[in-house]
Amino acid sequence: MANIEPGVLVTIITIIVSSVGIVLGTIVPALVEGRAVLKALEGMTRQPQVASQLRTTLLVSMALLESTAIYVLLIILVLLFANPLLDRFF
Numbered sequence: 361m362a363n364i365e366p367g368v369l370v371t372i373i374t375i376i377v378s379s380v381g382i383v384l385g386t387i388v389p390a391l392v393e394g395r396a397v398l399k400a401l402e403g404m405t406r407q408p409q410v411a412s413q414l415r416t417t418l419l420v421s422m423a424l425l426e427s428t429a430i431y432v433l434l435i436i437l438v439l440l441f442a443n444p445l446l447d448r449f450f
């Protein structure tokens with residue numbers, strides 16, 4: 361481990377951090393989206409007359425929640441394929 365080149369070490373650490381980041385970046389929004397759908401469906405069953413308003417609000421909130429997962433994917437792809445750390449430090 362002591363004779364690994366710094367560039368290789370940064371690449372390995374970047375891959376590990378990217379893997380953990382993409383896992384957490386997709387699990388957390390998926391759980392929150394599921395919870396949002398559950399609450400919206402509960403609200404629709406309790407008050408069917410406001411179902412269209414709840415559906416509209418749900419779709420907007422789902423789009424915002426999904427955008428966080430897309431931002432995580434974007435950052436992970438930048439780290440993997442255009443690693444700025446290699447250019448900055450080596």
